[in-house]
Amino acid sequence: MNSLKERSSFYDEIKFINDSFLFYNLFQKHTTTYLKSNKIIKKNF
Numbered sequence: 001m002n003s004l005k006e007r008s009s010f011y012d013e014i015k016f017i018n019d020s021f022l023f024y025n026l027f028q029k030h031t032t033t034y035l036k037s038n039k040i041i042k043k044n045f
Helices: 002-044
Strands: none
Touching: none
16 A cells, blocks of 8 residues: 555656656747747847
């Protein structure tokens, strides 16, 4: 019973890390896209 509980918490941690990583990736992509578009705007004006 105890090992099962530990296992589930372990999976929860992995899921949390995975979600955070995905969020970070998304955020990074968004930021780079924003910066790129910003540079393009500066070039045009």
